[in-house]
Amino acid sequence: MSAAATGTPLLELHDVTRSVHIPDRDPLHILQGIDLSIRAGDHVSIQGRSGSGKSTLLNILGLLDVPTTGELYFDGRPVSSMGEKQRAIARGARVGFIFQQFNLLPGRTALENVMTPLLYARGSQFWQRERLAARMLERVGLGDRLREKPHKLSGGEQQRIAIARALVRSPRLILADEPTGALDIDTGQKVMALLDEVALESGAALVTITHDANVAALAQRHYRLGDGILNAPELAA
Amino acid sequence: MTGIVALLVEAWAELRIHKTRILLALIGVALSVAALTTVVGLGNMAREGMVQAQEQSGGRAATVSVEVFSATGQDDPAVLQAAFDALVERYAVEYASRRMFAQVPFQFPHGVVATETTVVDRSYGEMRRVNLAGGRWFTEADAAALAPAVIINEAFHRQLGGPDLTANPVVQIFQQRPIAARVVGITPDGYEGAMPAAMMLTSQYERWGLGGEGGAPPALEMWVPADVEPALSAAMTGDLQAQFPDAHVNVYRSDYAAWGDPFEGIQWAVGGIAGLVLLLGAVGLLNISMVTVKYRVREIGIRRSFGATSGRIFFGVMLESVVATFVAGVVGVMLAVAVVKSPWVQELIAQGISELPPFPVEAALIGIGAATAVGALAGLIPALVAVRVKVIDAIRY
Numbered sequence: 001m002s003a004a005a006t007g008t009p010l011l012e013l014h015d016v017t018r019s020v021h022i023p024d025r026d027p028l029h030i031l032q033g034i035d036l037s038i039r040a041g042d043h044v045s046i047q048g049r050s051g052s053g054k055s056t057l058l059n060i061l062g063l064l065d066v067p068t069t070g071e072l073y074f075d076g077r078p079v080s081s082m083g084e085k086q087r088a089i090a091r092g093a094r095v096g097f098i099f100q101q102f103n104l105l106p107g108r109t110a111l112e113n114v115m116t117p118l119l120y121a122r123g124s125q126f127w128q129r130e131r132l133a134a135r136m137l138e139r140v141g142l143g144d145r146l147r148e149k150p151h152k153l154s155g156g157e158q159q160r161i162a163i164a165r166a167l168v169r170s171p172r173l174i175l176a177d178e179p180t181g182a183l184d185i186d187t188g189q190k191v192m193a194l195l196d197e198v199a200l201e202s203g204a205a206l207v208t209i210t211h212d213a214n215v216a217a218l219a220q221r222h223y224r225l226g227d228g229i230l231n232a233p234e235l236a237a
Numbered sequence: 238m239t240g241i242v243a244l245l246v247e248a249w250a251e252l253r254i255h256k257t258r259i260l261l262a263l264i265g266v267a268l269s270v271a272a273l274t275t276v277v278g279l280g281n282m283a284r285e286g287m288v289q290a291q292e293q294s295g296g297r298a299a300t301v302s303v304e305v306f307s308a309t310g311q312d313d314p315a316v317l318q319a320a321f322d323a324l325v326e327r328y329a330v331e332y333a334s335r336r337m338f339a340q341v342p343f344q345f346p347h348g349v350v351a352t353e354t355t356v357v358d359r360s361y362g363e364m365r366r367v368n369l370a371g372g373r374w375f376t377e378a379d380a381a382a383l384a385p386a387v388i389i390n391e392a393f394h395r396q397l398g399g400p401d402l403t404a405n406p407v408v409q410i411f412q413q414r415p416i417a418a419r420v421v422g423i424t425p426d427g428y429e430g431a432m433p434a435a436m437m438l439t440s441q442y443e444r445w446g447l448g449g450e451g452g453a454p455p456a457l458e459m460w461v462p463a464d465v466e467p468a469l470s471a472a473m474t475g476d477l478q479a480q481f482p483d484a485h486v487n488v489y490r491s492d493y494a495a496w497g498d499p500f501e502g503i504q505w506a507v508g509g510i511a512g513l514v515l516l517l518g519a520v521g522l523l524n525i526s527m528v529t530v531k532y533r534v535r536e537i538g539i540r541r542s543f544g545a546t547s548g549r550i551f552f553g554v555m556l557e558s559v560v561a562t563f564v565a566g567v568v569g570v571m572l573a574v575a576v577v578k579s580p581w582v583q584e585l586i587a588q589g590i591s592e593l594p595p596f597p598v599e600a601a602l603i604g605i606g607a608a609t610a611v612g613a614l615a616g617l618i619p620a621l622v623a624v625r626v627k628v629i630d631a632i633r634y
Binding site for chain 1: 240242243246250254256308378444535536539540541543545629632
């Protein structure tokens with residue numbers, strides 16, 4: 001039974017740490033004692049300077065990395081009990097990533113880029129991938145640019161493709177890593193408004209990692225990450 | 238099912254996206270496969286040609302010759318013939334022919350010449366792959382006909398003035414009285430300046446008493462399965478020795494493979510060259526595949542973030558290579574068939590062969606199989622590299 005159905009948090013971190021062993025030196029503690037709970041429909045922002053551990057935390061939330069100590073529960077299930085393959089399957093089905101540099105696949109059209117996550121889906125999502133991808137591109141306002149290759153599109157349009165790609169499998173958690181970092185202020189605001197809107201519409205939780213206070217302000221809860229420690233949340237006014 | 242289809246769809250999409258790079262890599266593979274298939278194909282066809290030539294002179298594997306010589310030299314051909322017939326029947330030999338060399342007095346425009354004549358049964362044509370330059374081999378009707386049928390060589394044909402076989406030419410044999418023999422076929426001369434020679438059926442040779450008194454005893458030739466030949470030869474020797482206790486019985490293999498396959502060396506050499514050619518193709522492909530994976534590290538990381546498992550990444554990279562090399566293999570084999578089947582090459586192979594060997598299917602299968610294996614091998618190392626990519630590092634790459 002899913003977290004939404006039971007009311008349990010979608011993501012729950014208990015005293016999570018992440019350290020890296022460096023030869024002949026003391027371990028580098030990137031994250032320390034992180035406690036965090038995210039439910040379906042939440043919009044959370046995590047702010048921090050460069051090197052504060054934001055991306056490492058995002059990778060752990062997105063099941064791309066695992067904690068050194070502590071426990072992460074994904075949909076009520078401890079991640080430590082999941083193998084690499086199970087984490088990959090859960091990530092594909094329930095998590096959508098949006099990256100700062102868009103990370104669109106070169107040489108593919110907008111439609112092909114959005115179809116890519118559906119190649120890892122099963123059943124109707126796989127067989128109807130073209131239709132689903134086209135619909136999602138229409139939803140983000142790019143219905144007329146399906147066959148365009150990313151290098152011919154503006155930064156804002158590229159990020160909208162990335163948003164469509166992140167949402168095409170209807171994830172329950174959207175992780176956005178500096179989603180407006182490569183955009184100008186005006187375009188960034190439009191992209192964030194769109195992201196907020198589609199996340200709200202789908203009922204997915206949105207976690208935005210940013211150093212931009214304006215972007216962070218759009219969230220319901222704001223966290224600050226400094227020296228690997230997550231400060232207590234500030235609720236939006 | 239969805240997983241397999243998705244893998245193929247992904248592999249095909251990747252091939253389409255990277256078509257220029259892949260095309261360059263595959264030209265090398267296709268050429269390697271074409272070279273490999275051509276070498277194997279030509280080698281096999283040349284071997285087949287040599288085997289055919291050997292079979293014409295000594296019979297197919299395994300040809301067993303049976304000779305019986307009495308100590309006194311006074312053989313009764315009829316008794317010997319009865320013993321041979323009994324032998325063929327007892328051991329259920331499908332292909333058997335008597336063989337005898339005789340001097341038959343044929344009438345040529347400049348006079349009667351005792352001409353070397355090979356006297357055989359009808360099976361001999363198939364057993365020895367007798368190559369005809371014109372006309373046909375002996376038929377059952379020839380054996381039953383009153384007038385003997387003869388097959389002459391080109392030198393004989395020339396000396397007769399080159400008559401057209403469709404006009405049923407006749408040549409006279411001068412025994413006690415002239416016998417009109419029908420010329421039904423022409424064999425090519427074995428070498429330049431060959432003497433006239435002829436072939437005729439044993440039954441007619443005997444019917445017309447061409448052997449006379451005290452002629453050379455016939456030998457028996459049999460084409461039998463190679464695996465039963467040793468036991469069969471031993472049994473026949475014992476059998477004949479019991480019937481002719483005072484005679485010298487000689488049962489032996491007379492075909493080219495009697496002492497092992499003489500073409501084994503050629504086959505190893507061809508295989509070695511083919512292997513080397515393929516190795517060069519494989520190294521080229523591996524090189525390009527490695528560079529490609531390095532170039533695609535970021536893409537692999539992005540795919541992992543979408544939920545691609547390491548197994549999926551591994552098989553995806555591997556399958557790209559296999560699908561691509563399979564296509565290259567098919568192209569390479571088609572190229573090789575075009576080369577080997579070209580009239581110029583065919584003419585070279587056809588020299589001295591009665592039946593032109595077809596393009597060997599095994600060469601085509603080896604070509605496609607080798608291409609696919611090279612694809613799997615060249616894809617394996619990049620696939621392992623791709624699986625070891627750290628997702629986080631890859632995305633930031």
